[in-house]
Amino acid sequence: MSITIITQGKDLTPWVNALKERRPELDLRIYPEGTHREDVEFALAWNHPLGAFKEYPNLRCISSMGAGVDHILKDPELPEAAIITRITDPNLAKDMAEFTVALVMNHVRGLSSYKIAEQRQSWEPKRYLRTEDVTIGVMGVGVLGTYVARHLNEIGFKVNGWARTAKEIEHVEVYVGQDGLDAFLAASDILICLLPLTKETANILNKDTFRKLPEGAFVINVARGEHLVEQDLIGMIDEGHLAGASLDVFREEPLPKNHPFWEHPKINITPHIASITNPATAVSQILDNYDRLKKDEPLTGTVSLTKGY
Structure with missing residues (x-):
């Protein structure tokens, strides 16, 4: 064979x-x-x-x-x-968890803003968030999502999950289906997408979803580029409802050189390297x-x- x-x-x-x-x-x-x-x-x-x-x-x-x-x-x-x-x-789950924690901590500690200040040679200390004051919502708690949720919880974050069917994860409340989506989003200071790409989940990161997040929420997409409606993300950041985003996956890869994500000061880009x-x-x-x-x-x-x- x-x-x-x-x-x-x-x-x-x-x-x-x-x-x-x-x-x-x-x-x-x-x-x-x-x-x-x-x-x-x-x-x-x-x-x-x-x-x-x-x-x-x-x-x-x-x-x-x-x-x-x-x-x-x-x-x-x-x-x-x-x-x-x-x-x-199992190495994929470990790698994904470590990468996602890095993105979360980058946002919580505001490290990207210091890189911008560094380029201006400007000394700009800022207040940062603490883990116990931040609730993270993980969309999709399959093998990878469950591992990520547990890892984030272990370092002190309150973590919720959202899934199509009911699941039991220690120290993580899992919201289920469309009935649980709004409450899940309303509690998510940081939203992490780890959903599989299906007809039901394509374009789920859209303006309607973003509006249900708390003002100042941060979005992380490490699933698939087709989950995200790109212009909706830019619009909600520019409007001030979202604090920003970290994106590791895109509709077109490599990301075209003229794509507006490259120049946006509140969008962090990595080249699909979260978990290889x-x-x-x-x-x-x-x-x-x-x-x-x-x-x-x-x-x-x-x-x-x-x-x-």
Whole structure:
């Protein structure tokens, strides 16, 4: 049984090396190279060319190279028989939590404003917020969101979560569904988006959502760029209702050089680096599912096509 890697614009050297180191005899192919595509039953994919999967008539599993699967599910020609899986490497959750804490503390301590003052050689001490005085709302408390919520709570923040269905997280109150959304937003001094991208969550970070946040709230998006209505964010910051935002994901990546986010003094930009899959650790799960597929055993990290995650 062969594996093919299907992606665009990604350096595959670390992935190939990690897979070959663990399984030297693996029949590994790189799209679009290779013949006898009927032998390929397992695909490892990220941002693939739409329609590429249909070129493999016997594809049984499509594994995302990361935690997200929206890049796979947007393909209108997905093989009906293929199981979709995603990476659930615990390092991804740890990395996301550490990065999110850094963004939160940057805002709470006002560090970005000091960088601007530094460039002017201006000494401008300011009051800062304390952890016990700030309530953080985490939109989406799946594997990553739950880990982030717990981590923020452990360092002293009051943390709430919002989810589609009821969940129990120690020391974190979880608001549920549309009925709980308004109360969740009204209590969020800092709003962190960690939602999966689905039809229901696309464009959820919009003007209506922002208006329900307390005045002076701060927005962090580390999920997907399509969650955010960009002009609504700029408008609400310029209006003074929002204090600012930290964004790690965008509708178009790399962010175009003429995009207004670059020049906005209250928007912090990072290049989608919050949590990056490490091939050296991720290949264990990939090869485990590869072996399970050969034995017709249940796979791990499977994705519901109806839920989108």
